[in-house]
């Protein structure tokens with residue numbers, strides 16, 4: 515045997531012996547890979563990212579788009595044209611300058627750009643892109659609402675909040691696969707966990723990805739969207755108004771966290787259950803009273819009726835629920851309790867009356883969770899369907915004479931369903947369609 519072969523064999527034996535020794539004493543054989551730095555992963559660049567549509571007013575005539583770049587980009591535009599089958603390179607889109615604002619977060623300074631598309635045609639598919647004239651996003655499509663009360667569907671999500679990139683992405687993507695033509699995505703608060711962490715917003719935008727550029731979002735602010743130094747913990751996450759463009763028709767000082775809009779057969783009202791409850795009650799009454807849409811749907815973060823005792827919100831219940839009763843709100847979509855709970859029709863009478871009485875007249879209250887953080891359920895007398903430890907999303911279909919609701923689990927399976935119709939006196943009738951899936955309480 516040559517000297518070289520002897521050396522190689524001796525070296526190999528040492529490596530094997532060294533490996534066995536390392537395993538015995540618990541030394542790692544290889545160094546851990548470094549963890550990706552959020553300041554690198556979510557750094558803004560010249561290329562538009564976090565592209566998001568939101569509903570800024572009449573959804574049959576307007577649409578808003580927001581996006582982010584580095585602060586190098588000081589002037590930006592959106593271009594829009596009717597979607598056609600031909601390549602868009604031959605089109606002559608309308609170019610609209612963006613409103614640009616600087617946002618400083620814990621990670622970086624960035625520019626957020628906003629364009630509101632106006633004078634759009636109802637029920638029309640548009641193509642748009644955003645950029646600075648050199649660096650453009652891909653072209654995206656969206657569709658405006660009809661100006662007639664035709665049926666539509668939307669998606670509703672309870673709290674995403676934690677481990678958003680790893681555990682919430684699958685839920686929004688499964689929901690999109692269930693309802694790819696959803697009119698909008700409604701987020702009932704606690705979209706993120708820490709109000710002042712830009713990386714969490716980065717995860718939220720990455721989870722939705724290009725879905726957010728094609729289907730508009732609306733959102734209610736949860737307690738986790740607020741922060742600050744106690745007792746002044748009422749600072750809204752600075753990302754909110756930079757990245758969303760919601761209707762500015764709420765009470766003074768609460769714009770874009772309290773608002774309403776009409777979508778075909780429904781008036782959608784979003785409330786802020788964190789503060790200024792009395793002020794919102796005055797505004798709410800006028801918004802619920804003065805409209806002719808067949809259905810009113812309200813969303814907010816904190817539940818009027820909690821999924822378990824001890825998490826009640828009696829102040830908003832005493833101020834807002836009498837208005838829901840008086841003006842026949844059909845459905846209230848909430849979050850915060852990190853479980854699923856759907857009530858019967860709760861009206862002016864006590865919520866612990868016999869379940870048969872909860873089939874006619876009143877409002878259905880729903881709590882849901884789409885992220886992975888879970889709380890236990892308690893027994894509540896008004897619960898008709900509930901689930902613990904289940905990530906969910908909901909599809910809601912609104913037609914003039916019927917409102918249909920489906921709650922689906924993260925794997926796409928149906929867990930709960932019902933529909934509402936109108937009685938001759940205008941009150942609501944509940945029709946359960948609970949599937950034969952084992953109860954997950």
Ligand SMILES: [Fe+2]
Pocket residue numbers: 704736737738815849850851
């Ligand atoms: Fe919450």
